[in-house]
Amino acid sequence: MPDRRRAKEIVFQAVVAILTFSTIAPLLHIIFSVFVEGLPVLIKGGISFLTDTLAPPSDGLGGIGPAIVGTFVLIALSSLMGLPIALMTGIYSAEYPRSIIGRAAKILLQIMMEFPTILVGLFVMELLVIPMGSYSALAGAFALAVIMMPYVAISTEEALKEIPRSYREAAFSLGLSRAQVVFRVLIKMAKRGTLTGILVGMAKVAGETAPLLFTAGGSERIYFRGLNRPIGAIPLLIYQLVQQPYDNYHQIAWGASLLLMLIFLGIFIPTRLLLREVKF
Amino acid sequence: MKGVARSGISRVPIVILTLALVMLVVLSIHLGKREGANREEGGEIVLVGSGATFPQPQIEKWIDLYTKRNPGVKIEYTGKGSGGGQNDFKNGLVDFACSDPPLKEDLWRELEQKGQPLQFPVIIGAVSIVYNLPGVDNLRLSKGALVAIFLGKIEYWDDPMIKELNPKASLPHKKIIVVHRSDSSGTTAIFTTYLSIISEEWREKVGAGKVIDWPVDKLGRGLGGKGNQGVAAIIKQNPNSIGYVEFAYSINENLQTAFIENRDGNFVAPSPETIKSAISRVSANVPPPTEGYKEKLEQFLEAPGENSYPIIAFSHMIVWGEYSPDKAEVIKDFITWVLMEGQKDENIMTGYVGLPEEVAEIGLSAIEIIKPKP
Numbered sequence: 311m312p313d314r315r316r317a318k319e320i321v322f323q324a325v326v327a328i329l330t331f332s333t334i335a336p337l338l339h340i341i342f343s344v345f346v347e348g349l350p351v352l353i354k355g356g357i358s359f360l361t362d363t364l365a366p367p368s369d370g371l372g373g374i375g376p377a378i379v380g381t382f383v384l385i386a387l388s389s390l391m392g393l394p395i396a397l398m399t400g401i402y403s404a405e406y407p408r409s410i411i412g413r414a415a416k417i418l419l420q421i422m423m424e425f426p427t428i429l430v431g432l433f434v435m436e437l438l439v440i441p442m443g444s445y446s447a448l449a450g451a452f453a454l455a456v457i458m459m460p461y462v463a464i465s466t467e468e469a470l471k472e473i474p475r476s477y478r479e480a481a482f483s484l485g486l487s488r489a490q491v492v493f494r495v496l497i498k499m500a501k502r503g504t505l506t507g508i509l510v511g512m513a514k515v516a517g518e519t520a521p522l523l524f525t526a527g528g529s530e531r532i533y534f535r536g537l538n539r540p541i542g543a544i545p546l547l548i549y550q551l552v553q554q555p556y557d558n559y560h561q562i563a564w565g566a567s568l569l570l571m572l573i574f575l576g577i578f579i580p581t582r583l584l585l586r587e588v589k590f
Numbered sequence: 591m592k593g594v595a596r597s598g599i600s601r602v603p604i605v606i607l608t609l610a611l612v613m614l615v616v617l618s619i620h621l622g623k624r625e626g627a628n629r630e631e632g633g634e635i636v637l638v639g640s641g642a643t644f645p646q647p648q649i650e651k652w653i654d655l656y657t658k659r660n661p662g663v664k665i666e667y668t669g670k671g672s673g674g675g676q677n678d679f680k681n682g683l684v685d686f687a688c689s690d691p692p693l694k695e696d697l698w699r700e701l702e703q704k705g706q707p708l709q710f711p712v713i714i715g716a717v718s719i720v721y722n723l724p725g726v727d728n729l730r731l732s733k734g735a736l737v738a739i740f741l742g743k744i745e746y747w748d749d750p751m752i753k754e755l756n757p758k759a760s761l762p763h764k765k766i767i768v769v770h771r772s773d774s775s776g777t778t779a780i781f782t783t784y785l786s787i788i789s790e791e792w793r794e795k796v797g798a799g800k801v802i803d804w805p806v807d808k809l810g811r812g813l814g815g816k817g818n819q820g821v822a823a824i825i826k827q828n829p830n831s832i833g834y835v836e837f838a839y840s841i842n843e844n845l846q847t848a849f850i851e852n853r854d855g856n857f858v859a860p861s862p863e864t865i866k867s868a869i870s871r872v873s874a875n876v877p878p879p880t881e882g883y884k885e886k887l888e889q890f891l892e893a894p895g896e897n898s899y900p901i902i903a904f905s906h907m908i909v910w911g912e913y914s915p916d917k918a919e920v921i922k923d924f925i926t927w928v929l930m931e932g933q934k935d936e937n938i939m940t941g942y943v944g945l946p947e948e949v950a951e952i953g954l955s956a957i958e959i960i961k962p963k964p
Contacts, residue, residue, distance in 0.1 A: 366654035367647040367939060386609070443682050444638075527683075528668045531653065532636060540638060540666065550669060553817055554647055555842040555941075 341571065348568025351561050359565060364530035364547075367556040374566050376533050380542035381573065383534055384451050384526065385512055392455030393462060393508060400466025400504070401492055407471075416467070423460040430456050431521040438525070445527020447534070447541035453521035458511035465510070469503020470496055506581050513577040517570060519545040544570045635920045640668040641675020641688035643817075644776065644836055645713050645905040648942045649688065652932045656924055663920055672776050679707075679908055685921060687908045688712070690776035692885035706911030708960070709882025710953035711904035712928060714869055714943040716860040717781050718840035719848040719901075721832040722825050723747065723762070728859075730755045732851040737789040739766055739832060741796070742806040747830060762830065768806040769824045769833030772814030775800055780903045781834045784891045788900075837865070838941025854896045861899070865943045868898035873949045879956035882906070907953070915962035922957050929953045 352359060355371040362373025399415055406412040430453050438449040473496055481495040497504070522528075527540030530547060544566050551563040639649075646669035653665045667688075670678075675687035676697060682704075693701075693709055701707040719736065721729060731739070735751050738744045744751055748761040771778045782798040796802055806812035813831070815821035818839040825831045825845060832848075837860045840847050849857035858864045868890070875889035885904075892900045907928075913921055931937060933944035945953075 364650070366651045369651075369654075439683065440681050445683055523670070527638075527640075529666050531657070532664045532666055535636065539636075540668075553643060553669070553819055555819065555822070555839045556647060 344564070344567050344571050347564040348566075348571075351565030352568060355565060360569075363532070365558060365562070367554065368558055371558060371562055371565070374530070374544065374547060374562065374569070376529050376531065377542040377544045377547040377566065378569065379534050380447070380526070380529065381516060381544045381570075383447055383541060384454055384522075384543055385516055387447060387451035387537075388454035388458055388515055389508075389512060391451060392458045392511070396459040396462035396511075397466055397504070399459070400463040400507075401470065401497070403463070404467040404470035405488075405492060415463075419460040419463050422456075423464065426520075427453075427457055427518060428520040428523070431524040434521070435524040442538060444538060445525060445540040446538045447526065448537045450522050450526030450541055450543070453525045454515040454518060457518060457521055458515050461511035461514060462504075462507045465507025466500065466504045469500035469507070472503065473499050502584055506584055509577050509581040509584075513574050513581070516577060517545055517574050519543075519549050522546050523549075544573070635663050635916055637663070637665045637685045637917065637921060637924065638667075638683075639665070639675075639686040639688065640670055640678045640684045641908075642672040642690045642776065642905055643669035644690050644715055644838075645688055645942075647838065648713050648939050651937065651939050652928050655932075655937060656927050659927075660923070663924070665924065671774075673774070676908075685909070685913070685917065688905060689908060690715070690903060690905050691779060691887060692904075692906060693883050693908065695883040698883035706880065706959070707882065707908055708879040708911055708956040709885070709906050709908045710879045710956050711876060711945060711949055712907045712953065713905050713938075714865055714945060715903055715905055716837040716865050716899055716943070717777055717784070717834050717901040717903070718837050718845070718860050719832065719834055719850055720822070720825055720840045720845035721848055722829050722846060723759075724829060726756070726759045726761065727846060729759065729846070729848045730851075730857045731848050733788040736850065737785055737792050740768060740785060740804075740806065741792065742768070742809045742811060745811075764830040765811060767811055767813060767828050767831035768804070769813045769815060769821050769828070769831050770804050770806075771817070771821060773801075773816050775817075776903075777818065777834065777836055778802065780887060780891070781901065783887045784901045787888060787892050836941075837943075838939070841941040850900060852896075852898050852900045853892050853894050854898070856896050858897060858899050860901075862943045864897055864899035865902050866946065867895045868893035868900065868902050869943075869949065870946055871895045871898060873946060876904070876949060876952050879952060879959065882908070904949075909956065909960065911959050912961055912963045918960055918962040922960050925953060926957055929957075 351371065355373065359371060359373045360378060361375045363376055364374070365372025399419070403412040403415045407416075434449050434453040434456070438452060439445055442449070477499065478491060478496065481491040486494065522543050522545070526543055526546060528546050528550065529540045529542040530550075534541060548563045548566050548570070551559040551566070646667065649667050653667060657663055657665055672689040672691060675684070675689055676693065678684045679687035680697065680701060693707070698707060719731065723729065731752070732755055735744065735755060738751060745765060746763055747766055748763045753761060779798060779800045782796070782802055785796070786793040786798045796805060804812045813824050813828070815824045815833075818835045821833045821835050822839050822843045822845060825833050826843070835845070839845070840860070847859050849859045852858050872890045872893045875885070877884040887903060890902055890904065893902070907925070909921060909925070912918070929945070929950040933950055935944065938944045
């Protein structure tokens with residue numbers, strides 16, 4: 311009997327291990343192939359790949375400078391728009407979990423998190439792009455802010471809620487006002503969770519394509535020209551390039567993919583490291 | 591106490607906010623500078639266009655050549671499909687748009703509420719019939735055979751109808767896989783319009799459009815691919831398949847291309863010569879730029895001429911009759927360059943065909959109409 315049980319145990323473990331591996335295999339494959347295809351492009355292109363503008367079809371590698379700058383501008387700008395609101399929303403729903411607004415916010419944020427991003431893009435197009443009469447960095451960043459906010463708000467809220475009640479009581483007993491308790495004591499303790507949310511949000515929007523299609527407009531030959539003008543982004547550029555039948559465009563797209571992955575991992579890996587140690 | 595409380599505030603969001611704010615300030619200064627520069631004599635002028643993906647590589651090439659010669663001008667073109675370009679143009683988001691199909695009359699009337707739209711051809715394209723039959727080059731297809739394949743009436747490659755046309759080829763006894771576009775596509779519209787012209791049965795049973803119900807799908811022998819790229823990839827991966835892609839793709843992807851029976855009964859493959867031959871016979875059908883909506887796809891398909899390739903189409907540029915004074919000058923100069931210098935063989939990408947002079951004239955007549963806004 312024990313033998314059969316052990317055999318079952320082994321079979322079960324083996325099945326789980328295989329399934330786990332097949333779940334992460336695509337990720338490994340993506341990382342591997344992006345490196346294999348992208349690295350030679352980056353090496354061949356050198357520094358000018360990071361600074362030049364787009365090459366004409368079947369004529370060299372050129373560079374993806376405007377898209378890189380665009381991606382960073384969009385991340386910064388969307389953080390500027392989204393983070394303050396999202397942090398406040400998270401604090402509010404953690405502080406007043408039973409109020410109607412607090413409860414509604416929680417549910418709506420979760421819906422927002424899973425909301426099809428292309429619809430966000432369409433919404434911003436109607437709201438900003440058409441009235442302004444141009445695709446713009448502002449509109450792109452706004453769409454990304456909408457996508458970033460629920461991640462930040464929810465993780466802020468959860469981080470605040472995880473703080474044991476006794477700390478809050480201790481803070482109040484020092485005679486601090488509610489605002490002081492939240493902003494001077496609790497936020498500091500919830501720093502890791504909040505920061506994780508912020509970085510996950512940033513990493514998420516760094517790789518978004520769909521919300522930018524109708525808002526940012528794209529710009530591959532012209533560097534950043536102002537908030538009210540079209541702007542490029544790396545994912546948008548990749549999407550444009552792979553649709554064309556030119557070998558050099560596909561190569562540029564691989565190089566851009568590798569850069570995008572490095573930016574994404576550069577934001578994401580520190581996040582995971584932060585998450586590992588939780589202390590109060 | 592105060593000191594302790596201060597250090598209690600999380601610094602991270604504040605640091606990020608500060609950084610972002612600093613960046614915003616820098617950006618606004620930059621923005622102010624740019625607008626200042628625009629007003630100055632010889633400042634940088636920016637033109638923005640969007641639309642069809644078919645002419646995109648050619649337009650990128652023109653932009654590259656033109657802006658190298660004119661450093662004060664920057665031009666950006668985004669490929670998002672003919673429909674996307676038409677919408678952008680209507681909403682005033684771009685200075686010019688490109689569209690493969692000519693504009694429809696209702697959109698034209700809507701545009702006329704805002705100003706005078708002008709439409710003219712900038713480049714010629716063709717639809718290639720491509721296939722994957724190892725060892726069988728120069729496949730010949732009559733109109734009847736082509737329609738029968740896409741209707742699904744011919745099931746095997748060694749069908750007598752195909753064999754008769756290709757007596758020397760070793761056609762396999764394999765089922766024909768028909769590959770078509772799965773997305774809404776101007777290429778599909780051109781190809782199905784052509785099939786409707788050459789076959790009454792196709793016109794009645796299937797019809798023409800950007801998206802259609804492919805009879806072969808119901809027979810289980812149809813495959814859909816997204817974009818020309820998708821169709822080309824499926825054909826490369828599947829021996830015994832046949833499909834249609836834009837000429838540029840059949841050339842650049844090195845696909846086997848079929849010879850199609852033309853109006854005069856000769857078998858021709860797409861090439862600059864056969865496409866030009868067809869255009870020269872139908873170019874009189876291009877309407878003046880102010881009446882772009884009068885152009886129809888049908889007018890250019892199945893052109894006469896013994897060496898004419900039957901499935902060709904124009905890709906168009908759409909511009910306004912009025913621009914701000916600085917832009918008017920630049921857009922006129924750019925379009926003139928595209929229609930004169932740009933049409934020379936050395937400036938045309940492989941897979942595209944330049945306009946014959948009489949068609950380029952139509953665009954040049956549009957230039958005359960463009961005026962600076964008073």
